[in-house]
Amino acid sequence: MTTALIISQILSWVIIVALALMVLALMRQVGVLHERIAPAGALSMNQNLKKGDTAPTLAANLLGGGKVSIGGAERNGKSQLLFFLSPDCPVCKTLLPALGSMKKAEAKWLDVILASDGAEPSHRAFIKERGLEHFDYVVSELLGRSFGVSKLPYAVLIDENGKIASLGLINSREHLESLFEAKERDVASIQDYMQSRTAS
Structure with a gap:
């Protein structure tokens, strides 16, 4: 009974450590993706005006x-x-x-x-x-x-x-x-x- 309890505790800790390592790896990948994504600016949808045009007064x-x-x-x-x-x-x-x-x-x-x-x-x-x-x-x-x-x-x-x-x-x-x-x-x-x- 005591041996089974010790084994289950060891297995639990192994699983917890493995999950922690997976979370760290995932966080690192999210960081890498965030750096690769180009900043998205305002989407210009105007057909009449563009940069450099004189603004309507x-x-x-x-x-x-x-x-x-x-x-x-x-x-x-x-x-x-x-x-x-x-x-x-x-x-x-x-x-x-x-x-x-x-x-x-x-x-x-x-x-x-x-x-x-x-x-x-x-x-x-x-x-x-x-x-x-x-x-x-x-x-x-x-x-x-x-x-x-x-x-x-x-x-x-x-x-x-x-x-x-x-x-x-x-x-x-x-x-x-x-x-x-x-x-x-x-x-x-x-x-x-x-x-x-x-x-x-």
Whole structure:
């Protein structure tokens, strides 16, 4: 009886050690795969606008009062990030904290503008519910049409000269950051950058 108990204990420990080694090996493989996966940026789906095009210029009414000029080169050297969203878009809501932190961190060179269309009362309720009073918030169907927005959430980065720096469908904070990375590297998208590196 005692011998059988000792054998079962030994077998249990052998199995536990084997499982631990397998988990470690699996963790190592996951790490290797993570390093090999190229960063995925925002997916550009726009048929009308591309990097380097002059951004549509228009003056839009802010939901909180006043106006904001979108596009154009007269903005004191600041870029603009237009983030197109909807109060009933769950992905848009998950990205609002990231937009808030970007608005603060990049305030010296970037203006963040939230844009949508539809009935103003629902947007006012959305602003209050999500604490978006510190954002410039535009409700304009014309704005979305001018930038060829067909799916949400969508973002357009306009550079300090009023040109399209980058744009695309946004599903994560990484997609948002990829717009800035594309502007910095002077490429249309991170995908284009990775393809050019692979080709060379």
